[in-house]
Amino acid sequence: MNKIKNPYRPIKAEVIDVITETENIKTIRMKPSEEISFKTGQFIELTVPGVGEAPFTPSSRPSIKDMLEVSVMKVGKVTRAIHELKKGDIVGIRGPFGNGYPMEDFKGKEILIVGGGCGFAPLRSLMYEFFEHEGEFKKLFFRGGCKTSKNFLYRSELEQWAKRKDLNLELTVDEVNSEWNWKVGVVTTILDDVDMDYSSGIAVVCGPPIMMKFATKKLLDMGFKESNLYLSMERNMSCGIGKCGHCRLGIYYTCKDGPVFRYDMIKDYPDIWD
């Protein structure tokens, strides 16, 4: 783990590539001036000088320390500036912050990953971890959904994953508007054929709030335990280190106690899907 001397001071990073994933999502590949170690599921604060900073979960391989990628959806001021970055530009990185996925707790278990839209970003880094520790997990299922095929991040990578023997992968779109060889329907419609023991299995869900809400309901109906459901929560953040209170979720600070929460920890707070 990185030793953070001053958590408010960003380290410099050079943009070494910008990859257009979809109409409104770009992946920014950066070379930090110091090595960065992050646990899959942790987040960083990315600063565009003169514009501001925003939190993002790295989508790259945690074992690579001298390169980091984030996949960013354009929604406002900072993300618009990130989309304008070019090779050679200098940005700032603070972190990593938060807890990340509890990989030790997943060992020996059957695991179902459910992703939607921009939620594929943290899940890509999680999948790299599973692949690097092949054999340590009993069974691995990936179910991913997007509005249309054009909204899929990492499309060619997903096609490669589909060929892996250690992974059962299924994808779906809400509507077909170009060539598509997978399923059609919202992501909850492709969970029924997951051949695992729901009562002891782990499910990890990451995506837009509405998708997380319905996927969680479906998984609970299927028999998954509340304590075996892991959700990546997003809240407005500022400090990233449990000082400012911007990211409160009930008794928790999302930046410090999350962003990964077990469903049983947060289910009673009324605003979890906001």
Ligand SMILES: Cc1cc2nc3c(=O)[nH]c(=O)nc-3n(C[C@H](O)[C@H](O)[C@H](O)COP(=O)(O)OP(=O)(O)OC[C@H]3O[C@@H](n4cnc5c(N)ncnc54)[C@H](O)[C@@H]3O)c2cc1C
């Ligand atoms: C822990 C954590 C991890 C995150 N990881 C990622 C990631 O990997 N990739 C990514 O693209 N985003 C991620 N986000 C969301 C990202 O931080 C926000 O999209 C970003 O802060 C928006 O900043 P902005 O200045 O561009 O938008 P602002 O100018 O602050 O907001 C503009 C408008 O967009 C809306 N908005 C803000 N955030 C979102 C959002 N998340 N989705 C939809 N609308 C929003 C606002 O309500 C506002 O109306 C993450 C957030 C958290 C808390």
Ligand code: FES
């Ligand atoms: S962002 Fe400041 S307390 Fe979480």
